[in-house]
Amino acid sequence: MQGAIQVHRFRNLQVLEIKKVPVHMIEGLNQLRGQLQTLIISRSLLALQDVFETCGSDMTSPMSWPQLDTVNLSYNTLTCLDSSLRLLPVLKIVDISHNSLEKTEHYLEYLTELQRINLGYNML
Numbered sequence: 001m002q003g004a005i006q007v008h009r010f011r012n013l014q015v016l017e018i019k020k021v022p023v024h025m026i027e028g029l030n031q032l033r034g035q036l037q038t039l040i041i042s043r044s045l046l047a048l049q050d051v052f053e054t055c056g057s058d059m060t061s062p063m064s065w066p067q068l069d070t071v072n073l074s075y076n077t078l079t080c081l082d083s084s085l086r087l088l089p090v091l092k093i094v095d096i097s098h099n100s101l102e103k104t105e106h107y108l109e110y111l112t113e114l115q116r117i118n119l120g121y122n123m124l
Contacts, residue, residue: 004057007032014067018044026056033063038070045076052084062087074098074118081107089113097121 005021007013008028017040018026033055045051053062062084070093078099085091085107092115101122108114 014038016040018042020044023050023056027058029055030058030060030063033065035067036065037067038072039068040072042072042075045073045078047080048073048078048082049084052087064089066090069093069113071095081105083107083110085110092116094118 004025004027006027007016008031010032012035013032014035015038016032016036019041020043023041023044029051039051041051050056052065054060064087066089068088069090071088071091072095074095074097076099078096078101080101081096081104088111090113091111092113094111094114094116095118097118097120099122101119101124103124104119108117111117
């Protein structure tokens with residue numbers, strides 16, 4: 001794939017789905033951070049911080065995702081969770097199934113509004 005995929009032009013976007021596109025190829029995710037409600041990323045992600053902290057190719061400073069309440073990160077190659085989960089204050093539904101997680105550590109404690117989680121098909 002050549003060139004970045006620019007998503008900042010979609011000013012009213014509330015749901016974003018990324019499949020088989022490396023997150024570092026996504027540009028403008030930082031500008032959607034305040035409005036996205038649902039984020040689906042599969043076969044694209046190596047580490048949570050690549051999307052939640054640095055916003056793909058934007059390489060920004062960590063900031064909150066104030067509207068994001070649903071995240072599906074199934075079918076990636078995640079091996080661990082990280083502190084970027086602290087940036088998801090209203091997250092209610094998360095699917096991290098079909099990854100390579102070996103442990104969750106204490107990072108799930110950041111998700112104080114969590115109502116539903118799927119951790120199936122990992123190495124827990």
